Amino acid sequence: MLDGFEILTTSGIVLWRRHYTPISSSLIDSLVRDVFIEEKQKPGGGENGAPSYKKDRYTLRWTSAKDVGLVFVAVYQSLLHLSWIESLLTAVKGLFIKAYGQELKAAHTLKVNTAQWDPTFDALVNRLDTGSTRRQSDTIDSEGPTELTPPSSSAGDDADEPPPVPAPLFRKPAIPIKRDDLVGDSTSTDATPIPTPDTSRPATPGHAPSHLLTAKGGPGKASRRSRKAQTFNASAPASSGDESSPGHNLKGGAKTAAKGKRRWDVDGMAIEGDDDGVLDYSAPATPGPDSTERELDVAEVNTSQMGSRTGKGQFVLKDLDDEVDAILASSSKPQQRSNATDDTTGSGLLASASSRLTSLFRNVVGGKTLTKADLQLPLQQMQTHLLSKNVAPEAANRLCQAVETDLLDQKTANYTSIESTIRDSMTKALTRMLTPTSSLDLLREVTSITSGQGAPARPYVISIVGVNGVGKSTNLSKIAFFLLQNHFRVLVVAGDTFRSGAVEQLRVHVRNLSALSQREGVGKVELFEKGYGKDAATVARDAVAFATNKGAQPPGGSGQMLYDVVLIDTAGRRHNDSRLMSSLTKFGQLANPDKVFMVGEALVGTDSVAQARNFAKEFVDTKGKLRNNGVGMDGFIISKCDTVGDMVGTLVSMVHATGIPVVFLGVGQHYGDLRGLNVGWAVDKLMK
């Protein structure tokens, strides 16, 4: 059962919504944020082009119309599996754009009048909803398949009630079984209550010439059964609905010849001899003088527009269901259509030469509508360009796909070629990927944690992880230098208990840094180490406890924390070594760092993607959820950027793999060579 359906624009305004149960607005907000903006979910998932997104026990399926800037979202409980949602989405998209597409294409449209849309949507849901997951509708279903005869025509002596009303009450149990056959059928059910011509339902005498029934029911209270028998016997078979058929004529004439007009008075006695009275209140059987006017009033009708003939020879009207069928059928075979349009219209040397000239001309002047073939070659070149900048093939592929979906069927601006349009689009895509959702201000965060706003003051814990030899210890000392310049007290923890000389290396760094800081009179830095061979996680935990200094009560001083920031170095490890990677999980849980930064070197190639992914998925908390809102780590530090020059593609690969932003760049081997990321600079370098 559908919980809700919304139609919203890309600028966030909800054009129409239908909530069957209350849904919080944050569901769709998080869909927009996670999927459309932050692109955390890889596109193309889900069957039949209606990808799904799960949050909080709800599943959301959506489809979008790029040209008018609309998104259609269907919400239902994750426990259910509704197979008809894709067809619902496709049908709604087709019908809504057909109905309101013009209004939406005009600029500055903030809302559309959706009064007529509600019944259309209800009809659509009723039609597509199958079987057990169908929601009971409130209104009585007055439609019915033509094959089912209304049971009341044979049963029921209630002569007073007009035929149509009791019929639907009996039809309801039969529907779930019959529906499945009918959905694919081309014989349509009458969804809209339009007056059908009489002869469309020859099998249902109850619906037969209704005007005849009402007229004759007045004066002569014959039983319904005999009345029906009369009309059934005398009515003409299925024909073109001509009211003045000769059959009626014969019927009227025959009656007056065979029987005298019988009238009854209140006592039940027959009144004789009133041959002048007119008892037949039906429409004139013979084409009288005024009937020609009526024929002229009838406008020319194109029967193929109104409906079609079924195999059985019945003329059934085209209506909502046919439109829906057409939309669903066309959506399931888009490939054949696109292939067909690839054939060139002109043939011969002259036509092909002129078409090539015009396309060249259009390429320079602009105003060309971009097709897949147009974009293929330039996008290939763009992808090669990105690969030459050391971007991983997976990331380059995804960026090119994004640019292609963005530019397909768009027109180029004036005097811009396809290449420059693609460059612009690629720049935008790269900027969007590299820009973090919220930029990291390390000093502010450290200050707020150590000064204890809202929570008791405690040290700020940062840990550095990465594979072997990327520059973890060097970048850690650069960060320590930066923090020292800002008057913080830093504790450096030698968490690398494996590699020979790791502790000594850090000791040298700390000695240098303390000499520098003493000279300038800022901050304090110390080393915390427990030698070699110990478990890194326990070393980290002891270090944090030492820095917090809760237990110790030195004489003359309260249990104040000794250090503001704790920087924990870890051992380098291969990302495909599962034993070493699993020890990271324990480390993360025991040390409980505020920030986990992974160092990646700018020189690494395709391996960066796998490295980033494997490291990110190790940092789960005790409940099994990835920390930092489900991404795992807090940032990347890309080291050795000065050695690669322009080829900074590793930035893109690592961000693409995990969605974690780049926070620092290492640009040298001295203590001051640490920079923040400027997105414009990076994109510039990549597109140069």
Next chain:
Amino acid sequence: MKKLEDWLTWALSPSISAILVTLIFSLTLPILIHTYLYKRAVAKELPTFLLLGPSGAGKTSLLTLLANGTPSPTHTSQAPQTAICQLPSTTRSSEDKYRSENDTSSRSQPSIQLLDTPGHGKLRHHAISSLTFPTALKGLLFVVDSAVLSSAAGLTETAEFLYDVLLLLQKRHTQGKTSKTPLAIPVLLVANKQDVFTSLPAGLVKSKLEEELGKVRQTRSKGLLDSGIGMDDDGEADEESSWLGEYGANGFKFAQMREHGVDLEVVGTSTSGEGEGEGEGRGHECWSWIGANV
């Protein structure tokens, strides 16, 4: 050929008819050219007001309120949206500053263009680019969520964005390449969601943001250098240029921005609460400010 010769002879001869024709031609041709050219250039740009702010503040909701009179339900925006609307009849625009209240002559209210931008971190470039390349930008509405400002995270995010915007305006003002200073853009700080129980009143919003902006400018000045440091040729390493407000002052106050041409006002509003009073509809605070700055 002969006819052409004859015609040319006539045209260059000093006959009255030739003189008259020349006179008429030379007088009407410039007029025709003028009307043709100026008819095409009639498309005047409407004064534009930019709506920006952190995600979830209520910008799109405010846009629908100002454009349609009632707010529509909204979700997170992915793309900017423009709307053209007219000042309501109860608002006085700056053109009517010197009109008496009892002036009954009919006047048509000016129409304005509102530009709503997404507030999500990744999509803020729309707002920033509209600021740096302004086209008839008459004012800025910075919408904040008053309820989220009581939490530290929300306050930080809002303050950082506001800092970026104000610094951009200040730089635009102080570092113009020509001696003519660009037109100052007034800023209206809209404290939205006043109907929520935990929201802070407008005055408190102002003081909290001032305090937070002071902290932000402190840490930004001490922060790491950008990787794109060699890019700009203007020599951006100047400390004073990236210090918001008064250089060397202890705390930050919005009044310090006035010397850089940034006039900041704070109003409180609520897009989904009930309308106050019969004479004024919802959003009237915004309208009166917009009217004063058109």
